[in-house]
Amino acid sequence: MDDSAGQHATAAEVERALFALNDGTRSFEVRRNGDRIEGVWRHDARGEGIVIGGVEWRYRVTLIGETGEYKDSILAKNFDTGNDYFSFKSTDVSHPMQAVLAQHGWTKHRGAFRRAFGRIFGGA
Numbered sequence: 669m670d671d672s673a674g675q676h677a678t679a680a681e682v683e684r685a686l687f688a689l690n691d692g693t694r695s696f697e698v699r700r701n702g703d704r705i706e707g708v709w710r711h712d713a714r715g716e717g718i719v720i721g722g723v724e725w726r727y728r729v730t731l732i733g734e735t736g737e738y739k740d741s742i743l744a745k746n747f748d749t750g751n752d753y754f755s756f757k758s759t760d761v762s763h764p765m766q767a768v769l770a771q772h773g774w775t776k777h778r779g780a781f782r783r784a785f786g787r788i789f790g791g792a
Contacts, residue, residue, distance in 0.1 A: 676774050688768075698765070
C-alpha cells in the first residue's frame with residue numbers, strides 16, 4: 669500500500685495480512701492473544717541450558733486502533749542463546765511481520781520518550 673499521502677490500511681486488513689503469514693512456509697505461527705497478534709516460534713528441545721522442556725519466542729504486535737501505528741514487544745521463555753540444540757534467528761519472525769505492517773502503511777508508535785529523544789538529537 670502506498671503511504672505517500674499518510675494513508676494506511678484498516679486494522680482488520682492488517683490483521684488478515686498478518687494471519688496470511690500462516691501459509692506453512694515459515695518456522696513460526698501467527699496467533700491472536702487478547703488484543704495482541706503474536707508471531708510464535710517454538711522448539712521442544714530438551715537438555716542442558718533448557719530450563720523446563722522447550723523454548724518459545726514471541727514477537728508481539730498491538731495495533732493502536734485505526735491510527736496506523738503499532739506497539740511491539742518480545743517475550744522469550746526458557747531461552748538460552750548459547751545452546752547446541754537448535755538454530756534460531758529472531759528476525760525470522762519479526763521481519764516478515766514488520767514487512768506486512770509497513771506494506772500496509774503502519775508505523776511503529778513513538779512514545780513520549782522516543783519523541784523527546786528525537787527532538788534532542790535531530791530525529792523527527
